[in-house]
Amino acid sequence: MKNKINSSLLTKNRVGKISEADHFQQQQYLEVVQSFARLTYESIYVIDYEKMAFEYVSDNPLFLCGHTSEEVLNMGYDFYFKNVPEDDLQLLNLINEAGFDFFEKLPGNTKKMYSITYDFHLVNEDGKHILINHKLTPLFLTSDKKLWKAMCIVSISHHKNAGNICIHKQGTNDVWELNIKHMVWRKIEKPKLSKRELEILRLHAQGLTINQIAEKIFVAPDTVKYYRRRIFDRLGVSNIVEALSYAVHNKII
Known part of the structure; x- marks a missing residue:
């Protein structure tokens, strides 16, 4: 006869009825982002496209280039101009243009199912170039389905060169790759392993x-x-x- 697992062993935390005030805390989504940042080695930040500024920057060091998270938060987009080489800044401009063109054509709330990933260099405090991978996905859309806020994740790239621009659709094997030369997105097949x-x-x-x-x-x-x-x-x-x-x-x- 199998032993029954005592449910009290699974968690000591027991929560009673949730008050309206507690429910209101759900609007404080940045606490969720901060919790995620504590659990991952990757750097996390949030972009607010209404203010064209960073709303949150984690203290994971990879993205900071020797600065504090508060300094990068205050720099906002100036961070890119100070810590990304000129060639890669031009690349980021192309990615921005092509990515939002792709995004605008997607229907309604399905836009939240997509993420874009690409590689570019950061210049650290020692003047060395580090190739990083950058992933961006929507957090909030406006009522007319424009991208309002996005979460970005930064990690070391496994590629050797900048670029490698792809869009992924969550829950599917659908992947689109950007041909920089012709500025055209083409659907590719995601590699499958046995x-x-x-x-x-x-x-x-x-x-x-x-x-x-x-x-x-x-x-x-x-x-x-x-x-x-x-x-x-x-x-x-x-x-x-x-x-x-x-x-x-x-x-x-």
Whole structure:
């Protein structure tokens, strides 16, 4: 006979009836953003397009370029002009134009299902260029479905060059890639891995070596190497670090 799990073991926190005042706190959405920032290694910030300013900047150091989060918050868009190389500033301008053209054509509230991702360089306090990946998705739309506020997530890019501009639709495999030369969005097929390839990639993510993976899934090390090569080919990467980064960024694992 199976033992029943005592529900009190799952959480000690018991909440009674919620007051109207407590419900009103839902409007303080920045607390949710701040909570998320505490849980992730990535840098988080929020753009307010009405004020053309940053509304929130996390204290995760990657995006700060040696500044404090408060300093970056106060800089707003000036942060880009001070910490992004000229060539990449021009790239960001193209991305802004093409991204909003794409966004404007989407129907109503479905706009919230889309996110854009791209890579550009930041110049840190030592003058070194760091290639970062930037993801942006809507938080709030206006009544006429314009983008009002957006959440942005910054992490180290797994690519070697700036660009790599894609739009993803949540809950689907739909991906659009921007051809910078012709300023045209084209739909592409998201890479798919077999069950075995996913298994090997996840075991690598756990820190296992080729020999350890081979032992765990009862195959020869050369078989693991064969699947690794297939993973690299499918994802368009050259090593396991890039493969893991790609898989995480694209929600493959």
